[in-house]
Amino acid sequence: MGDIASVVLSNSTREFDREYHYSIPDNMKGMVVPGVRVIVPFGKANRSMEAYVLDVIDKTEFNELKEIRKVLDDSPVLGKQMIKLACWMKDKYICTYSDAIKCMVPPGIGVKSFCIVKLIKQDPDVGKSQKKLLDILSENNGECELEELKSRANIKGFSKQLDLLEKAGLVEICEEYTSRVKEKTVRVASLALPRDEIIEDIESGRIKRIQQIRILELLLDNEYIAVPDIVRFSGASAGVLDTLRKYGYIFYKDINVNRDPLGNKVVERAEPLTPTPQQEAVLNRVKAMMDRGKFAEALIHGVTGSGKTEVYMQLIQHCLNSGKQAIVLVPEISLTPQTVYRFKSRFGNDVAVQHSRLSLGERFDQWRLIKDGKIKVVVGTRSAVFAPLDKLGLIVIDEEHENSYKSEITPKYHAREVARERCMQEDAVLLYGSATPSIDTYYRAKNGEMEFLEMSSRANNMLLPTVEIIDMRNELDEGNRSIFSRRLAAEIARNIESGQQTILFLNRRGHASFVLCRSCGHTIKCTNCNVSLTYHSHDERLICHYCGYTVKNPSTCPKCGSNYIRHFGTGTQRVEEELKKQFPGCSVIRMDADTTTYKNSHEEILRAFREKNINIMVGTQMIAKGHDFPNVTLVGVLAADSLLNSGDYNSSERTFQLITQVAGRAGRGKIPGKVIIQTYNTEDFSILAACNHDYNSFYSQEIIMRNALYYPPFTNISTVILSGPNDKLVFSRAKELKDFIAGRLANAGDGVSVLGPARAPLTKIKNKYRWRIVIKQRDMDMLTALLREVSDAFYSKRQNSGVDLNIDINPANML
Ligand code: ADP
Ligand code: ZN
Numbered sequence: 037m038g039d040i041a042s043v044v045l046s047n048s049t050r051e052f053d054r055e056y057h058y059s060i061p062d063n064m065k066g067m068v069v070p071g072v073r074v075i076v077p078f079g080k081a082n083r084s085m086e087a088y089v090l091d092v093i094d095k096t097e098f099n100e101l102k103e104i105r106k107v108l109d110d111s112p113v114l115g116k117q118m119i120k121l122a123c124w125m126k127d128k129y130i131c132t133y134s135d136a137i138k139c140m141v142p143p144g145i146g147v148k149s150f151c152i153v154k155l156i157k158q159d160p161d162v163g164k165s166q167k168k169l170l171d172i173l174s175e176n177n178g179e180c181e182l183e184e185l186k187s188r189a190n191i192k193g194f195s196k197q198l199d200l201l202e203k204a205g206l207v208e209i210c211e212e213y214t215s216r217v218k219e220k221t222v223r224v225a226s227l228a229l230p231r232d233e234i235i236e237d238i239e240s241g242r243i244k245r246i247q248q249i250r251i252l253e254l255l256l257d258n259e260y261i262a263v264p265d266i267v268r269f270s271g272a273s274a275g276v277l278d279t280l281r282k283y284g285y286i287f288y289k290d291i292n293v294n295r296d297p298l299g300n301k302v303v304e305r306a307e308p309l310t311p312t313p314q315q316e317a318v319l320n321r322v323k324a325m326m327d328r329g330k331f332a333e334a335l336i337h338g339v340t341g342s343g344k345t346e347v348y349m350q351l352i353q354h355c356l357n358s359g360k361q362a363i364v365l366v367p368e369i370s371l372t373p374q375t376v377y378r379f380k381s382r383f384g385n386d387v388a389v390q391h392s393r394l395s396l397g398e399r400f401d402q403w404r405l406i407k408d409g410k411i412k413v414v415v416g417t418r419s420a421v422f423a424p425l426d427k428l429g430l431i432v433i434d435e436e437h438e439n440s441y442k443s444e445i446t447p448k449y450h451a452r453e454v455a456r457e458r459c460m461q462e463d464a465v466l467l468y469g470s471a472t473p474s475i476d477t478y479y480r481a482k483n484g485e486m487e488f489l490e491m492s493s494r495a496n497n498m499l500l501p502t503v504e505i506i507d508m509r510n511e512l513d514e515g516n517r518s519i520f521s522r523r524l525a526a527e528i529a530r531n532i533e534s535g536q537q538t539i540l541f542l543n544r545r546g547h548a549s550f551v552l553c554r555s556c557g558h559t560i561k562c563t564n565c566n567v568s569l570t571y572h573s574h575d576e577r578l579i580c581h582y583c584g585y586t587v588k589n590p591s592t593c594p595k596c597g598s599n600y601i602r603h604f605g606t607g608t609q610r611v612e613e614e615l616k617k618q619f620p621g622c623s624v625i626r627m628d629a630d631t632t633t634y635k636n637s638h639e640e641i642l643r644a645f646r647e648k649n650i651n652i653m654v655g656t657q658m659i660a661k662g663h664d665f666p667n668v669t670l671v672g673v674l675a676a677d678s679l680l681n682s683g684d685y686n687s688s689e690r691t692f693q694l695i696t697q698v699a700g701r702a703g704r705g706k707i708p709g710k711v712i713i714q715t716y717n718t719e720d721f722s723i724l725a726a727c728n729h730d731y732n733s734f735y736s737q738e739i740i741m742r743n744a745l746y747y748p749p750f751t752n753i754s755t756v757i758l759s760g761p762n763d764k765l766v767f768s769r770a771k772e773l774k775d776f777i778a779g780r781l782a783n784a785g786d787g788v789s790v791l792g793p794a795r796a797p798l799t800k801i802k803n804k805y806r807w808r809i810v811i812k813q814r815d816m817d818m819l820t821a822l823l824r825e826v827s828d829a830f831y832s833k834r835q836n837s838g839v840d841l842n843i844d845i846n847p848a849n850m851l
């Protein structure tokens with residue numbers, strides 16, 4: 037073994053983001069191994085800095101190496117696979133080593149643990165002092181924190197006596213990171229601003245203090261965190277937290293301690309169900325793949341209720357039987373108590389569930405259990421893909437089409453891609469499941485890149501709801517100018533009368549607004565990009581956010597001449613007002629990102645809707661999925677057009693997925709459901725296919741469009757956004773960068789192009805102007821290499837100060 041350590045800094049800017057070599061002093065040989073953290077002297081001033089050891093080597097081209105000062109861990113914090121994965125992420129997502137490593141270790145890894153003394157058994161024959169200790173423990177439900185025990189016992193030679201008890205096997209001393217919260221309510225902190233704004237402020241360097249950034253990042257990952265926990269895990273003082281509050285980034289509230297609802301309950305073991313013939317066929321195929329012990333992928337396209345979850349569980353069992361471990365990724369919204377219960381009842385203590393409600397301490401304890409090999413199955417959201425299991429056999433990605441698998445903060449990884457890389461490195465099987473697979477995954481499956489498995493019938497024989505399309509052009513013709521069609525209004529009224537509940541769904545991405553002719557349904561599209569143009573009120577123009585093409589907002593419809601052409605965009609608030617007017621006395625609850633979430637959690641709104649039997653819920657995307665409301669029998673989609681015309685190349689895909697999902701909200705109980713879709717464009721294939729529950733017909737039309745216009749999966753799209761307070765400066769830097777890219781892409785062939793710079797869809801955030809360049813490149817390796825060059829070129833120029841760079845590869849939303 038060598039005596040030189042190659043390390044990377046734990047908290048590094050781009051400038052210092054590389055491997056540094058240090059010599060290992062004799063007394064640390066054997067302790068400095070890949071994956072442990074060390075303290076090294078850094079820079080001219082030899083400041084002590086924390087670093088991760090990536091490798092131990094024999095030779096280096098540098099001489100006069102400095103020595104490592106201290107080793108922080110007894111055993112590696114990062115396993116070998118994780119180090120490899122971190123290096124891959126750094127290249128793939130153009131991020132720093134520390135950005136990548138941050139994904140893999142829980143926050144506050146250096147945090148002091150609590151020593152908990154646990155009573156194993158009483159013994160009447162021990163000495164007086166020892167007896168006192170045992171008695172305190174048994175009075176205290178068998179356990180006590182070490183420090184507390186010490187002060188309560190108040191005996192001489194405390195440590196020695198405790199030691200003797202431990203040696204005699206009467207007590208056990210464990211390290212834990214969860215503080216024993218005794219109070220019923222705790223003060224928690226949550227974000228007080230939209231996530232977009234906070235991310236922007238972090239990424240642009242507007243928030244500079246590392247402690248503030250750490251706190252905000254913790255809160256981006258967690259709906260709320262107890263104040264004492266934040267302080268402990270971020271290493272920041274309570275004063276930093278107060279400052280963030282003063283600037284309006286966070287707010288405090290007191291909540292009831294929400295203990296794990298299943299924590300104390302004994303979960304009954306449930307046996308596997310006897311598979312249906314369809315499930316059996318899928319099981320056999322995937323088991324055969326797993327038995328080969330090599331990397332392989334499979335997609336299960338199965339309608340909701342076809343029994344995919346049951347299939348996952350039986351495959352996980354198969355994995356455990358062969359001595360391996362498994363990860364199941366689910367969207368946050370699917371981690372309902374029912375799902376958690378299903379996995380716990382099947383796998384008992386072998387399973388860990390990771391969601392954003394875990395306290396940081398609980399998360400840490402879980403991470404340790406996984407690292408120590410005590411957990412065999414991890415069920416969790418996006419970040420669970422980094423669970424440090426060392427005998428990985430299977431990763432399942434449920435609802436693989438979900439946007440939430442893409443990280444919106446640096447590193448902007450996609451859990452699907454990380455899972456794939458991990459499975460390749462560790463010879464595991466990767467299984468995707470969805471009722472509405474993403475075009476990308478479906479295309480790969482159809483092309484023979486993975487096993488394709490179908491489950492077309494429902495395991496529980498529930499009926500699919502009936503779906504009706506209402507042509508809003510007729511409503512206008514016949515004098516109805518309300519936002520509700522007559523048909524929908526009648527159904528709402530009927531539901532209010534009979535005490536059944538209604539959900540009204542409205543798409544609103546917040547920023548985008550498009551122009552639509554209410555007489556003929558015509559919308560104005562970009563001639564180059566075939567996406568809807570976006571309306572900008574300040575200069576009354578329409579603009580394409582891909583290529584920058586722009587036209588004046590027309591006053592009459594270019595197709596039919598009607599002057600009922602105007603920009604479109606109804607807010608949830610407007611719908612609520614309209615409901616109150618048209619249906620006096622009805623109860624309405626609203627759920628959207630702009631208003632409610634910051635002060636009331638989703639959960640509270642959903643619970644109120646369910647328990648108080650409120651007549652109507654009005655909401656955006658976030659009510660579309662996951663929730664089960666047995667009393668909801670009517671779902672209305674108010675303007676399917678706003679999904680279709682979002683100005684994004686994947687708007688048809690999103691429309692199909694969302695309609696399918698919202699339709700799934702209707703009729704979960706005994707009464708069959710009804711779905712009414714209002715649109716000015718009744719001929720659109722994605723709406724029609726969704727109404728007929730026909731994925732194949734949707735896919736076969738969409739894929740032709742994607743091919744013709746060079747959109748993914750036929751190319752990769754990357755966005756490069758520059759932003760800063762000086763509009764002209766940002767634009768000129770963007771223009772330079774664009775020319776640089778264009779030079780690199782000259783003669784690159786079909787489907788490779790660079791567009792822009794055009795104003796980004798969010799033209800300005802917090803007084804910073806934003807310009808965007810869009811790159812299309814079919815070859816992913818060439819794209820990442822190019823982006824690395826772009827990043828290097830940008831950061832090497834000191835005069836860029838005042839301009840920020842932000843790169844995203846295949847962003848989930850172009851808007
Ligand atoms: P999906 O994940 O595809 O939506 P689930 O696995 O949740 O489907 O199954 C839907 C319902 O069907 C559940 O209530 C489940 O218990 C039931 N189910 C699934 N498989 C079977 C089976 N083989 N026999 C009986 N019921 C089943
Ligand atoms: Zn028209």
Ligand code: ZN
Pocket residue numbers: 562563564565566580581582583584585
């Ligand atoms: Zn365009």
